[in-house]
Amino acid sequence: MALTREQIAMRVAQEFKDGSYVNLGIGIPTLAANYVPKGIEVMLQSENGLLGMGRYPSEAEVDADMINAGKETVTAITGASIFNSAESFAMIRGGHVDFTVLGAFEVDVYGNIASWMIPGKLIKGMGGAMDLVAGAKNIIVTMTHADKHGNSKLLAQCTLPLTGVNCITRIITDLAVMEVADGAFHLKERAPGVAVEEIRQKTAGRLIVEGDIPEMIF
Amino acid sequence: MALTREQIAMRVAQEFKDGSYVNLGIGIPTLAANYVPKGIEVMLQSENGLLGMGRYPSEAEVDADMINAGKETVTAITGASIFNSAESFAMIRGGHVDFTVLGAFEVDVYGNIASWMIPGKLIKGMGGAMDLVAGAKNIIVTMTHADKHGNSKLLAQCTLPLTGVNCITRIITDLAVMEVADGAFHLKERAPGVAVEEIRQKTAGRLIVEGDIPEMIF
């Protein structure tokens, strides 16, 4: 069975190491914060200038001056720090953020990612995504393996305008965990009950399957 | 009569406009702070990270964490701000400091300045001088017109390693006030009792004297 959004987020959260600084994109990545395993602590960076992002506020805590990069009202944890946008992206660009998790339209076997623009449709802008993929030490892409028409999002070469080149090393989809290296997707884990054959079918770019591929464990 | 150090400093202080931010080098430039004319207020920037430098401390006020760019103990005025070195030189390089006053070994008719190194003698380093001459809006050089052997310091071309190129526009010596433009020194004022001829004699680079040259007024 393909994973739900929540299950993808759960699998993402297993990647985090204790004491890591993590930037989570909008959507599934943000959900990952809810599933950080016991004994593991991460600190969330929000690129509008907050290190140590906390939960959403109660009605009484709502403050227009306290938002996250998704422009949602938010709180800060004890021990947080708040800074300007240049400092925030110095952290990101300088490689001080350990994990970045973000969604994508397409990823290819060279680790290229397209996530910000579909020509002909409205251009909303890249926000911080290009800085994040250029700067983070470990980038995890989360997405569905194929679009709603069944077209693979894991390509031999991206077709949409890129967000970054040669930067994606790990992809977690509703079907599989893959690494990107040496011009190929390397299948590492499959969703419970999903056959390697289905993953192969839905992966347009070169897929390498070595040995037995274990199911994800939740 | 050639001006004393204090008189040079007094003449320098006449240059300041009300509400200007000023960086003063070590020596005569620092003395200028004592002679700011009535009705004129300046705020002193010290490049180690202090805007609003005050007077020297009393014994009770001495604090090892409070020094100026000359590494002297100092105080801050009410309304000062303190920041890091990158911010301090962002101000300087970005042209936010209105006046920089500094000494020099040599200046030439192209506005080049040599002030930090005499080959063969010890190299102590340029500190912030290169940043200051590259960044300030108005740079005033103070020095004696000639060295103790009578050799002019106002040259057709600097002979020592440069601190900056095409940056000096105003020079105040013990004999004269000059502007630098179009490949020449332009004599604007002379020290009381000093003849134009003496200034001409002690100026190795091209000197332009137009009309009557007034004496400095103190």
Place this chain on the structure above:
Amino acid sequence: MSGFDKVVTSYDAALQGLDDNMTVIAGGFGLCGIPEGLIAQIQKLGVKGLTVVSNNCGVDDFGLGLLLKDRQIKKMISSYVGENALFEQQLLSGELEVELTPQGTLAEKMRAGGAGIPAFYTATGYGTPVGEGKPVREFNGRPYILEESITGDFAIVKAWKADRYGNCVYRHTAQNFNPMAATAGKITVVEVEEIVEPGELDPAHIHTPGIYVDRVILGSFEKRIERKVLAKEAN
């Protein structure tokens, strides 16, 4: 220190000198930390042909969206402009030019503009449409693109408190782009919630030293919230 008193008492005085076709750098992230009164004054002045540098362009009826509505903006330099139907219309009709710039590059361009750095190299955008036409140079085997700094004729900034010398502090994440914007304007105008006396702000904790600030005006703020999201369980 009257020579350093930056306080002005009217919005006319705050934006005196602003004219058609100028470049205005604006602080703020979404609707958070935006100089509401200064934006309203630009609308009132009716100046046209502006180039506006701001991470976002407000929403249809608030913030910089007001200037879009009155067709005062010729060009936007932003990282994300997705909350604005008017923006979409004007962009598609060719009325509005837009230079999309990655958020971190935009922040760094403003900082560089204020700091006398005309250009810097960054990996951000290399190999993407953002890098097209820009010089590329390798450092330690990795390619980087050259990005030029940004300065503006005016910078409009929203701070929490300022003293008469223009020293500013920002509140929470309303800081965002404001400190960089403040350094990059030929004339920098700061709209604040409170004016305090010199000495009231801790010298070691001033976010924007007064040297960057030309004018300070006391504003009043609606502080509209774009996305109010609440915790599921009450605490």
Place this chain on the structure above:
Amino acid sequence: MSGFDKVVTSYDAALQGLDDNMTVIAGGFGLCGIPEGLIAQIQKLGVKGLTVVSNNCGVDDFGLGLLLKDRQIKKMISSYVGENALFEQQLLSGELEVELTPQGTLAEKMRAGGAGIPAFYTATGYGTPVGEGKPVREFNGRPYILEESITGDFAIVKAWKADRYGNCVYRHTAQNFNPMAATAGKITVVEVEEIVEPGELDPAHIHTPGIYVDRVILGSFEKRIERKVLAKEAN
């Protein structure tokens, strides 16, 4: 949040991993705001062949001068090294290499190193010995030189207070190069006068966010004054 507890309790732990021929970036301006105990520990470890990046090199018997005395430094990258007779000797004898760097360029190189900017253009040093051999480019008709960023294997930093997460604040002008140094070390070690609990430092007024900091150690400081100058009249 034990995963984020940066506090170490011995100088051995603070500088674990420091080895011969490494690059060490040190905060401080003159003897103000220098990590005294960390410097002493480097002396004790006896590592050799260091490249030290610091605005100054201490005095003969204090600060980084101690490492010169024991001939542990191969190369200094500094803007001003004029208070040190040993320095002079070792430089003239060819034992010590020195790369003189303008003070503002040095600060910006450290900041750039921490911020993932591999190089930037500056007018500082153009046409002088500092600019020799460096790429030149014109912007708006003015020539600028390209300066590359600096990073270090270790950064040693002196802060006033830090919490367990590594968030730091600096006191008065002891801030100087410390915040930039903190961003530019592969391993950043901060020596502080006081360790406080998370939450005690105001989030909006933290000079160095903990993300840059790997280890925090409680030090004790002599705080020697280089030039004590007093006001002529008592107040």
